[in-house]
Amino acid sequence: MAGKAHRVGVTGSEPSYIEYKGKDGTEKEVTPLKTHRQAAALILRYLRDRKTPLNCIGHRYVHGGSQFATSAIIDDDCMKLLRRCLPLAPIHNPISLSVIEESQEVFPDLTQYVSFDTAFHSSLPERAYTYALPARLRRQYGFRKFGFHGLSYTYVTRKAADYLCKPLEKTNMVACHLGTGGSSVAAVEHGRSIDTSMGYSPLAGLIMSTRSGDIDPMLLTHLMANYDVRADDLESLLNKKSGLIGLSEFSSDLRDILARVRESEQKQAALAFEMYCHRLKKYIGSYIMALGGIHALIFTDDIGVTNAQVREKVCVNLAWAGIKFDAEKNQAVTKDRITVITTDDSPVPVLVVPTDEEIVIVWEGIKLLQGVLK
C-alpha cells in the first residue's frame, strides 16, 4: 500500500487530509494536520492498528551534510549526527527528525534507517565541491558544495541505463531534475555524481520557481553596503521572491507564465521563460563538456516530465552535442513511462524519466538491511 498526507501545516480554504491507497481502493481521511509529526503519528497508528506487517521504516532526510555519504541505520550515534545536520536544512531537516522520533515512539522495536538527498553527491571530486574562499572560512563554516535531489538522480540514471541496455558503470549522463519548487542538474559519470548545480544550499544553480539561482556574490555585498539591504532579508528575497516569480512579477508557475507568453506581448513573462531555459541549457552544455561527452540526457520531475515547451526550447539547439530533437515524440510524453524525445538516429538520446524517490529509499533499505532483517 501507499499513501500521502496532503496540505500539512497549510492554512487555507481546503482542509488537510490523508490518503491511504491499498489493494481494496483509496481511503481518504479528512482531518486537521498542523504538523508533519502529527500526520506521521496518524499514519503510523493506522498501520499499527491494522497490524500491517512491517520489517523496517525508511526515512528521507534532505541534508546529511558531510556526515553521511550513504544511507544509515538509525541508532544513538546516528541520531546525534542527524541532530548536528539540523541547521543545514532548517526547514526540512527538523521535520524529518520529528517524524523519526514519532516512528520510534510508535514502533520502538522496529529497525529504522535514513536516506539522504545529499549522499548521492558525496562522490563529487574536490575540484567540483571546493569553493575558492579563504581556507579558514571554509573550515570554520563547513562551506562546500553538497548538492541535492540525490534520490531522484539515483532512480532516473539507473532507469535510463536499463532502458538503453547499457551498464550504468559505463554510461555518462546529464540529468535535469526540474521540480515546481527546486530544480537542479547533475553530471553523472559511470553512475557517480561528478558535479551538480545546487551547492552548499539549494539556492545555487538554475533559475527556479522562487529562487534566483547563481548570482554574483559581490552584487549581494554591494546591495547590503549601498542600499541598506539586510542579510536575512536578502536570503529570504533570493529564496522566496526571485527566480520565475521575481522575473515575471506575477507567478512562480511556469504554466501561468507560458500562458501569458502565448496570449500577448508579455515582456516580463517572455524574459522569465527565456532565462529559465537559457540557464538550464548553459548548465547542460557545461556538464556535457565536463564529462567529455554523454550517452544520454535525462529530464525528470514535475516540470521535466510535464512541460514540453521547456524541453523543446532547451533541446532544439543541442545538435552540437549529438542531440537530434524530435518535436512529435516530445509532445507524446506521458507521466507513467520513459519516453525518448530524440530521433531514432540521434547519436545521443534524450529521455524523459518520471522519477520515484520513495522506491529509492526502499532500494537503499534492502541494500542496507541485508543480513540485519530476520
Add this chain to the structure above:
Amino acid sequence: MILFLDPQPPQVAWCEVRKTDPKDPVITRTGTCAIAEVFKQVNVPDGIMYMLPHGGEEIQEPISELTPEVLAAVERAVPLFPDGNGLAIRLIREGLALHKNLPQWLLCDTAFSLALPEASACYAVPPSLRRSETRRYGRAGFGHSWALHQAHVQLPSALKKIITINIAPQTTIAAFEKDQPIEVSSGFTMAEGMISITSCGDIDPTLPIHLCASGLPVSEVNRALGEQGGLNAIAERELTFRDLFEEPGDRHLQLAQEMYAYQLVKYIGSFTAAMGGVDAIVFFGAAVPSVEPFIHQITKRISPVLPQVRVLRFGFNRWEAMANIASRVFIQGVTK
C-alpha cells in the same frame, strides 16, 4: 605623442604612442607608478586617452570624447568599482586641469557588453533588488574585441560563433555570434566568473549572505571574496600566474590548477550551449605563447565533444592594442 593612462589599482600604468604612421603606431615609452607621479614622469602629450575599468550603464560607447557630459557620467560610475574607477576619475580631473586644450578621450572596457541579450545580462531577482546598474558586464572588452578581429584575419572563412578566452590572472571569457556579444563570464563585479588568483569566481550566493549574517562586516566579506579568495586560497599561498602552469609541487597547488582548468572547460561548454555550437575558440593573452601545454590539455579535453572546432592562439600585448586604438582615434578619427 599620445598619452595612454590605465588605472591598475593602486597604481597607474601609462604608455606614450608616437603620432606617426597610423598603420604602424610606435610605443615610445611605458611605465607604472603611483597616481601622484604620472604627470611628472610623462612627456607633454598631444592628446590623452583614459581607460575606465567599469562604465556600468553610464558609458554606452567603448570610445568617447571626454565632454563634460561624459565626465559627469564617469563620476556617476565611480561607486560601481570604487578602486579602479576612483583612480580613473582622479587621473581625468588632473589631466583636464593640466592640459585644458588637448583632445582627450575615454575608453571603457565594459561598454561592449551592453549589447548582450537581456536573458544573458539579467539576474533573476525581484524588482525590489533591481537597480539600474545590477546586471552582468564583460571585462577586458578591448582585448576580446582585438581577439575577435585577429580570428577573422587568420580565418577569413565565415566564422560565426566564436569564444574568446583571455588567459590572464583575471581570466575572462566571452562568446560572440556574428560579432555580437552573447555571453560574458564576469558578472556585476569580477568576483563572479572564472576563479582568479585572488577572487572566488562562481560560488553559491548563500555563502556571502551567511558570512554577513554571522556578523562579519561587509568589507571583510568583500575581502574574502575578492582579495583573499581564488587560486591563492586554494593553494594556501601567494601564487604567481606562472605557478598555474608549472609542475605542481604540492596537493594544494595541484587542486588550484585542476579547478582553473575544470572551470575553463565548463565555461566553454556553457557558452557553446548558449550559442548552439561554436566555430572557433580563441586563446589570447600575454602568457599564451608560453603556456602551450596547458592550451593543448584544454583542447584535448573538449575535442571528444567538439572535434571540428578551430582553436586559435594569440600572444596579446595590451599596449600594442591600445596604441592601435590611439592611432585610429587621433590620426584617422575612427571611434567605432
